Amino acid sequence: MTIPKLSDIIGIINKIAPQTLAESWDAVGLQVGDPAAPVSRIMTALDPGEPAIDAAIASRCQLLVTHHPFIFKPLPRLSAADPVTARIFRAIRNNLAVVSLHTNYDSAEGGLNDLLAERIGVFSCKPLTETVREELVKLAVFVPKGFEEQVMAALFRFSGVMGNYRDCSFRVDGTGTFLPLEGAKPFQGAKGRAESVQESRIELLLRAADLEKATEALKAAHPYEEPAYDLYPLLNRGKGFGLGRIGVLENPVTLAAYAADVRERLGCRSVRYVGNPLQTVRKVALCSGSGASFLHEAKRRGADLLVTGDVKYHEARTAEELGLALMDAGHFGTEIIAAQGLATRITSDCRHRRYEVEVLCCRDELDPFQVVP
Ligand SMILES: [Zn+2]
Numbered sequence: 509m510t511i512p513k514l515s516d517i518i519g520i521i522n523k524i525a526p527q528t529l530a531e532s533w534d535a536v537g538l539q540v541g542d543p544a545a546p547v548s549r550i551m552t553a554l555d556p557g558e559p560a561i562d563a564a565i566a567s568r569c570q571l572l573v574t575h576h577p578f579i580f581k582p583l584p585r586l587s588a589a590d591p592v593t594a595r596i597f598r599a600i601r602n603n604l605a606v607v608s609l610h611t612n613y614d615s616a617e618g619g620l621n622d623l624l625a626e627r628i629g630v631f632s633c634k635p636l637t638e639t640v641r642e643e644l645v646k647l648a649v650f651v652p653k654g655f656e657e658q659v660m661a662a663l664f665r666f667s668g669v670m671g672n673y674r675d676c677s678f679r680v681d682g683t684g685t686f687l688p689l690e691g692a693k694p695f696q697g698a699k700g701r702a703e704s705v706q707e708s709r710i711e712l713l714l715r716a717a718d719l720e721k722a723t724e725a726l727k728a729a730h731p732y733e734e735p736a737y738d739l740y741p742l743l744n745r746g747k748g749f750g751l752g753r754i755g756v757l758e759n760p761v762t763l764a765a766y767a768a769d770v771r772e773r774l775g776c777r778s779v780r781y782v783g784n785p786l787q788t789v790r791k792v793a794l795c796s797g798s799g800a801s802f803l804h805e806a807k808r809r810g811a812d813l814l815v816t817g818d819v820k821y822h823e824a825r826t827a828e829e830l831g832l833a834l835m836d837a838g839h840f841g842t843e844i845i846a847a848q849g850l851a852t853r854i855t856s857d858c859r860h861r862r863y864e865v866e867v868l869c870c871r872d873e874l875d876p877f878q879v880v881p
Contacts (some may be wrong), residue, residue: 509864514605515543517550517571517865520857521609524850525619528717529640529749530612539578540596541605547571552850553870554843556606560870561595565602567868572599573854575620575846577608613846614751615639620796621753623849624842628770628815629757630792636752637805641745643716649726649737650684652696653706660710662729666722667714678711684736695731715746752795752802754809760790763813763833770815776841777879782824783833789813796842800827800834807832817842840875847873 518538530536539556549569553560556578564572578596588594599606613619615635625633647667651659660677670676684707688694697703714722719739727735761769764785771779792813793806799816800823806814807830814832817839827834851869858865 509862511546511548512858512861512863512865513543514538514541514545514547514571514607516861516863517547517854517858518543518607520854520861521573521607523857524853525609525612525616527612529615530610531639531751534611535577535580536608536610536612539606539608540599541571541607545570545603545605547605548865550854550865550867551870552847552854552867554840554847554873556595556608557873558595559872559874561598561604563870563872564604565598569868570603571605571607573850574606574608575610575613575843575850577610578606609850611751613850614796615749617747617749618853620843620846620849621751621794623845624794624796624815625753625755627845628773628792628794630753630755630794631758633753633755635748635750636754636793636795636799636802636809638748638750640749642747642749644742644744644746645714645716645719646711646740646742647714647722647726647737648709648711648740649730649735650682650707650709651735652684652731653708655731656708656710659726659729660712662725663710663712663714663722665725666718667712670713676712679708682707682709693733695733713742752793752799752805754791754793754806754811756791757789760788763787763789763835766813767835770835770837774837774841774845776837777875777877779835779837779841780819781833781835782819782827783813787812787833789833794842796846797839803827803830803832803834815842838875838877840873840877844873844875 527536547570550571551564551569552573555576556574586593588597614621664675683704685704687702688699763783766789767779767781789812791811793811794815795802798818800819803826815835817836819836848869851867855867
């Protein structure tokens with residue numbers, strides 16, 4: 509077991525929610541802190557507000573991981589009279605780093621919207637809006653007989669995934685030729701003598717994002733001094749990522765019954781909804797936080813209902829006009845689950861890498877809205 513550095517934990521966080529999934533206007537990643545500093549205690553929270561900063565310092569944490577960014581807008585000055593800057597000063601004085609993962613965590617597979625869908629009983633989910641689609645590359649590599657398995661094992665760490673199948677590849681036999689020149693250290697044959705070798709041509713799909721690491725692994729595993737391989741750009745696209753989710757409930761229910769169920773499942777103080785309480789809902793769109801801007805998209809995709817937070821009056825009117833049910837479970841109500849979700853995921857990823865780290869979930873955050881019972 510080793511004590512990781514902050515940069516190691518950032519590596520884990522970037523795996524959970526790749527920064528490439530963040531919206532262009534967002535501010536994610538390291539907000540405050542020294543990447544070289546050791547981290548043995550982490551706290552997770554929804555907001556980098558006073559309660560989470562206090563709790564993290566009181567628990568002697570060196571890192572606070574939040575969903576909402578600590579520094580969202582550029583700071584024109586660093587004055588302790590400003591509440592955000594005052595919290596930044598406090599974090600620095602107490603050796604507390606802050607890392608935020610926001611829209612990248614909303615879109616990530618297993619991220620906040622998937623947690624929300626699972627929590628409110630929505631299955632078979634796809635992104636409601638697609639913002640990023642993986643680019644794919646075809647790799648064809650020529651490997652001498654008997655060395656296929658070691659080369660494929662190195663490449664399967666990065667590639668060969670197609671839907672619910674892994675280790676996918678295609679292989680044909682053929683003859684490779686070469687003539688080693690001055691300075692060559694051939695794996696087989698000798699300088700100045702033409703060689704022909706029985707080889708396999710192995711083809712696999714790679715994500716363009718993994719190309720560099722995969723070709724490094726290929727070169728390390730391949731027995732030749734100069735492995736021969738081809739990379740083909742593809743028009744096929746890989747997995748899609750985006751904000752919100754759309755899926756189905758296991759059993760159709762009335763809107764009123766589902767609203768009560770959502771309140772119960774999220775443990776929130778109130779749920780408001782727009783639509784006929786007796787109408788049946790089965791296909792459900794959802795977006796954690798503020799997602800009423802996806803009303804039209806939810807309708808277009810055939811949803812009966814959109815579940816989100818921060819719904820305004822005119823958005824409610826638009827939902828009525830569209831004939832789409834709309835449910836407001838609050839920004840806090842739909843997102844506080846991020847804190848526990850992150851704690852669970854960071855804990856398991858740290859264990860997997862044998863990092864000696866304790867991860868706590870902040871329990872002191874409250875919905876700023878009070879509700880008259
Ligand atoms: Zn939010």
